[in-house]
Amino acid sequence: MSTATAARQTALPVGTWEIDPIHSNLGFEVKHFGISTFRGRFTGFEGTIETGDEGLARVEGSIDIASVDVQDEKLAGHLASEDFFDAEHHPKAHFVSTSIERSDDGYRLVGDLTLRGQTRPVELDVRIEGIGVDPYGNDRISLSATGEIDRTDYRIDWNSTLDNGAAVVGERVGLVITAEAVRKEA
Numbered sequence: 001m002s003t004a005t006a007a008r009q010t011a012l013p014v015g016t017w018e019i020d021p022i023h024s025n026l027g028f029e030v031k032h033f034g035i036s037t038f039r040g041r042f043t044g045f046e047g048t049i050e051t052g053d054e055g056l057a058r059v060e061g062s063i064d065i066a067s068v069d070v071q072d073e074k075l076a077g078h079l080a081s082e083d084f085f086d087a088e089h090h091p092k093a094h095f096v097s098t099s100i101e102r103s104d105d106g107y108r109l110v111g112d113l114t115l116r117g118q119t120r121p122v123e124l125d126v127r128i129e130g131i132g133v134d135p136y137g138n139d140r141i142s143l144s145a146t147g148e149i150d151r152t153d154y155r156i157d158w159n160s161t162l163d164n165g166a167a168v169v170g171e172r173v174g175l176v177i178t179a180e181a182v183r184k185e186a
Contacts, residue, residue, distance in 0.1 A: 010128045010131060011055065012051040012055050012056060012128065012131065012141060013051065013131065013139060013141070013183070014051055014052055014053060015050075015051055015139070015183045015184070016048060016049075016050050016051075016183070016184045017048065017049040017050070017051065017141055017181035017182060017183055017184065018046075018047075018048060018181055018182055018184050019045070019046060019047040019048070019049065019061065019179050019180070019181045020140075020180045020181060020182055021043075021044070021045055021046065023180040024045075024177075024178055024179045024180050024181075025041060025176075025177065025178045026041055026042045026045050026063065026177055027039060027040065027041040027175075027176040027177065028040055028041070028173050028174065028175055028176065029173070029174040029176060030151070030169055030170045030172070030173045030174070031167075031169070031170030031172070032168070032169065032170070033162060033166055033168060034162070034164075034166030034167060034170070035166070037174075038070075038169075039176075040068060040069060040070040040079070041068075041069050041070075042063050042064065042065070042067045042068055042069065043064075043067040043069050044063065044064030044066070044067030045061060045062065045063045045064065045067070046061060046062055047059065047060060047061025047062070047095075047179065047181075048060050048061070048184075049141070049143070049179065049181050051141075054102075055100075055102065055107065056100050056107045056109065056126065056143075057100065058097050058100075059095070059096075059097040059100075059109060059111065060094075060095065060096050060097065061094070061095050062092050062093065062094050062095075063092065063093040063094075063095075064091065064092065065080065065085045065086075065087040065090060065091055065092060065093060066080055066087045066091065068080055068085065068087075083158035084156050084158060085115075085116060085156065086116055089117075090115070090116045090117055093113065093114060093115040093116075094112075094113070094114045095111050095112070095113050095114075095122070096111055096112050097109055097110070097111040098110050098111050098112055098121070103125065105127055106125065106126045106127035106128060106143075107125075107126040107127075108123065108124075108125060108126070109123070109124045109125075109126050109145065110122070110123050110124075111124070113149065113154075115154040115156075116154045116155050116156060117155070118153065118154045118155055120149070120153045120154065122147055122149055122175070123147055124145040124146065124147040124175065124177070125145065125146050125147065126143055126144070126145045127143065127144050127145075128141070128142075128143060129142035129143060129144050129178065130142045134182075138182050138183065139182070139183040140180060140181065140182055140183070141180070141181050141183075142178065142179065142180045142181070143177075143178075143179050143181075144177065144178045144179075145175070145176075145177040145178075145179070146174065146175060146176055146177070147174075147175040148172055148173065148174050148175065149172075149173050149175065150171050150172060150173075151169075151171055151172075151173050152171050159171075
């Protein structure tokens with residue numbers, strides 16, 4: 001059975017789900033020197049997923065900007081600085097869904113992302129990764145999402161140009177998210 005068929009046949013249980021940050025990943029990827037894809041992530045985030053009779057109903061979350069993790073302390077400091085995320089003046093980013101539609105292989109989720117004081121719409125393709133019960137009897141769901149933003153829309157416009165004309169950092173930033181969530185008790 002294909003993944004697309006599995007997603008169409010999988011119904012999300014109704015409930016309110018709290019994202020488990022230990023078993024989730026909030027990543028980003030961007031072109032570096034015009035030749036490779038640089039990847040990073042945030043380690044501090046929280047969120048809620050609501051599901052109803054029609055499936056995915058609402059998603060909301062926040063990110064601790066200072067938690068940016070790129071496996072290099074100096075680079076992480078630069079990303080947290082005013083040149084990029086400006087964590088001192090904008091310590092949190094927020095996302096709130098505004099519309100959700102079913103797609104062939106999951107959902108098309110649109111929401112408002114507020115980053116560095118700017119709020120812009122973001123579209124995410126969401127797929128159901130799995131549904132199950134953990135060893136402690138907790139219901140869990142897992143969703144993956146991908147999307148893209150233009151970082152300059154959020155006033156993240158630091159850059160430099162190489163001698164060959166390539167930008168040090170691309171403007172298009174891919175969002176790569178895996179969210180495992182635990183059902184909240186009623």
